[in-house]
Amino acid sequence: MKLATWNVNSLRVRLPQVLDWLKAHPVDVLCLQETKITDDRFPFMELAAAGYEAVTAGQKTYNGVAILSRHPLSDVVRNNPLYVDDQQRIIAATLSDIRVICAYVPNGQAPATEKYAYKLAWLSAFHDWVEQEKHQHPRLAILGDYNIAPENRDVHDPAAWEGHALVSPPERDAFSRLTALGLKDAYRLFEQPESGYSWWDYRQAAFRRDMGLRIDHILLSEALSKQCTGCTIDREPRSWAQPSDHAPVIAELKP
């Protein structure tokens, strides 16, 4: 069983890459963020032809999430029932006995902005809901763009990033509060390459210079983390023409 997450930054633009990637990496589940497409325009047919059913929480222009799966999905929940939010950032579904949450955490812009306050409030409510979900579904996986680099080793230049959104202590605390619920950062269950980043800015030739951050994560409940045999970031699509600025992250579970 392979679970993956990818912020595609517009599914309309990236659909060919998603299909190519799925052909080479036929994962069981792929969580997408920043689809930037309404549900009535979602490419259900193209994905079905590739063997994937999809559930979506779409939105025009911004945000938008989806779960693609080779297996039937049930019990779909859109948005956080504990938090009123007109931005489509969460979708959850069950496949066989695994509960999957796909999340696109707000960016936060910069400390002391309204967007930063929204991010922290959003994360606090997300924590409370995840706590409930975990009680209901002990086999829980949360995949997505967390917009948080949990530690300095997840940042190419921690000094340059100090004081910025994505690395600030309150955001990292919010991430720790999630893991304190008994969720493991799948990537850190294993030995990893030194620069294990999942996002590189489009500007400054950041990818070529490997100026990245690791902000896309797969959190696994205890039961699932014990079955996890690997977690990798596939940076190859970031090197393609017209790429997303994020790379896919993949976790493998064995029975």
Add this chain to the structure above:
DNA sequence: ATGGCGGGTTGGACCCGA
């Protein structure tokens, strides 16, 4: 220091991402 790239929008300067 600023903006740099890329996607989107009801049409082309501006918002947003991270």
